[in-house]
Amino acid sequence: MDEAVETRTEHRSGKRTMAIIAIAAGAVLLLGGGGTLAYWTTTATLGGGTVVSGDLDLQPAGASSWTLTPEGGTATPVTDLSTIDIVPGDTLTLAGDFTITLVGDNLVADLTVADLASLPTGILPPVVNVTDDTGATFPGTGLTDALDGEVVSVEVAFQFDPATSGTDLQVTDFVFEDVSLTLTQVDPTP
């Protein structure tokens, strides 16, 4: 009987020893893996500073208006779209002035027509042009901080497809949805 008790005691003692060895080995491994052994260290501080982020915004600077231009002709103002009859080749242009905010050393943005869910059949995709305060006109892409703070004229031109043939699309209503202009930052190094 005493021999049996002794044997159990030895067995327990062996298990405890193995557990202690395992824990110790784990601790050594963790310390080694984490690199937290007490090697020498020193610290130096560099002077910091404040960096300010840029800004991008588009705000109306006046009312918008429509004009109608015959192919190769001169634009005439349209006070009410419902009073005109357009023909193939005509261009309806929606124009408005906007204050552009483009602050950022590497800020480049595109001005596009957004959310135009459906163009009327027979109307070509709109063309966006921007005229700056020097009178220079250019497409609404690749705008930079050179335009920051300027009031620019934005024109969105919709042309009635001059390839419309026969008697297609005569006496047809063309519904132009509200036009959303979007100024979107783009990759400066595409």
Add this chain to the structure above:
Amino acid sequence: MRRALIGVAAGAVLALAAASGVSAYWQAQQTLPGGVATSGDLEVSAMWRDGTPAWTNLYPGGTTADATIRVTSNSTGDNLRWRVKVTSTVAPAFTSHTSFQAWAGACGGTPIPVGGYGSFGPTDSVDVCIRYTLATGAPATLQGQSINPAITVHAEQVGG
């Protein structure tokens, strides 16, 4: 296994974000008012100005009496301009032995070319004078047959 699934899902989300270009760039938006515009139409009518011509029989080298067609536009379009074209067909036996001529205004005046003539407004009218001539070499087999002339007037929008 679960960890692997999460990794795959995260990778898929990143791939979708890259593919759809939804990187979080700045954006500002303003809305301009739309509206409804209506297209015009191009519609012309043509009728004999002085009544249907009573042409006498043609003979080789002979010409029909002048006949005038009045072409009237009842069209709409703020910027609509149109030109007139006139074409004719005759009975097949006469095709190679008959010539057709058309002028704007009086016969012998301004010839209407194949590509058309003029730049008329939506409610303008134009007179077109026509003549048929039977060739001097027309064969005798054409004697007593009807020429069956058919005249077509086209109005075609003029571009800028």
